Amino acid sequence: MSRIKHILGPSIPKSEAWVLGAMRVPKFQLFTLTTGALMGLLTPMVGLTQAPFLIQTGYWLLAAVLFLPIYGAFEVFFLSLFRRLGWTHVPEILLSVPTALIVAAITLPLLPLVGVYLTSEEKLYGVATSIVLLQGVSYIYIRFVHVLIFPELYEATTVDDMSPPPEGAQLFLRGTTLPMWKVEVIRADGPYTEVVAGCDVQRIRARFSTVIxxxxxxxxxxxHRGIWISRNLVLGSRKDGRRISVRLPSGSMLPVARDREAEFTNWMSRQGPAYAAHVLKM
Incomplete structure (x- = not known):
């Protein structure tokens, strides 16, 4: 996973597959619709606030419904682009600003059709206010709400390479009976995904991207495009010439994909002293 980072500092883990899955989560959808309703109360467009309540409600619900897929599309695009460039943090402002502009471009021209007319100044002020409010909402979501909606992403992050998680915190990898912290290698195998945890190997009928x-x-x-390794195996990596390779439990060496080497090095540097020192030795 990469991370979506707010301009004020906090960030959350994200991947292209995770974005598509999150959009189907009812709690996330409810948060988006609730945010749309609150922004409707706070965005000062006089012409719209004087319209019947039903029209106001319909406008902001439409904006919220449009926001979800458009924002998700920008997430997928920039996560993929930044990963290819070897960058690990996507600025959230790159997602929310163009999404707000596109939603406004779609919804504002519809208002005259229901008898609501806005001046150019009202439209400009409304869009600018919406962008500012979105930055506040995104900070709240990244800093506080994301962990409440997706707690499974955080319960295992305190596990280090030496000790298992505390009792009751063992999250099982979806589709398997394997605790996440025991998994060493996940490999794509056609319509299946192979999961290796020590001597235990399980094959599940699920897409690799969905599992990771x-x-x-x-x-x-x-x-690699179809291989994920645990952070315990990362310390077995080495650099031979220009290529970085990782030793798998089988003893074989697998090269890190060229387009992931920069991100791999950056990722190791954030994992703690042992990993940061390992980066310096490579």
């Missing part, structure tokens, strides 16, 4: 989307960002790294 559940994993906390600090639990491991996707070194």
């Amino acid at each position: 989307a559940d994993l906390p960002t600090d639990l491991g790294f996707q070194i």
Whole structure:
């Protein structure tokens, strides 16, 4: 996973697959619709506030419904782009600002059709206010709400490479009977995904991207299009010439994909002293 980072500092783990899955979560949808309703109360467009309540409600609900897929599309695009560039943090403002502009471009021209006419100044002020409010909402979501909606992403992030998680905190990888912290390698295998945890190997009928989307960002790294490894195996990585390779439990060495090497190095540098020192030795 990469991370979506707010301009004020906080960030949350995200991947392309996780974005698509999150959009189907009722709690996330409810948060989006509630946010749309609150922004309707706070955004000062006089012409709209004087319209019948039903029209106001319909306008902001439409804006909220449009916001969800458009914002998600920008998330997928920028997460993919930044990953290819070797960058791990996507500025959230790159997502919310263009989404707000596109939603406004779609919804504002509809208002005259229901008898609501806004001046150019009202439209400009309304869009600018919406962008400012969105930055506040996104900060609240990233800093406080995301962990409430998706607690499974955080319960395992305190696990280090030496000790298991505390009793009751063992999250099982979706589709398996394996605790997340025991998983060493996840590999794509056609319509199946192979999961290796020590001597235990399980094959599940699930897409690779769907399986790894559940994993906390600090639990491991996707070194190849179809291979994820745990952070315990990362310390077995080495650099031979220009290529970085990782030793798998089988003893074989697997090269890190070229387009992931920069992100791999950055990821290791954030994992703690042992990993940061390992980066310096490579």
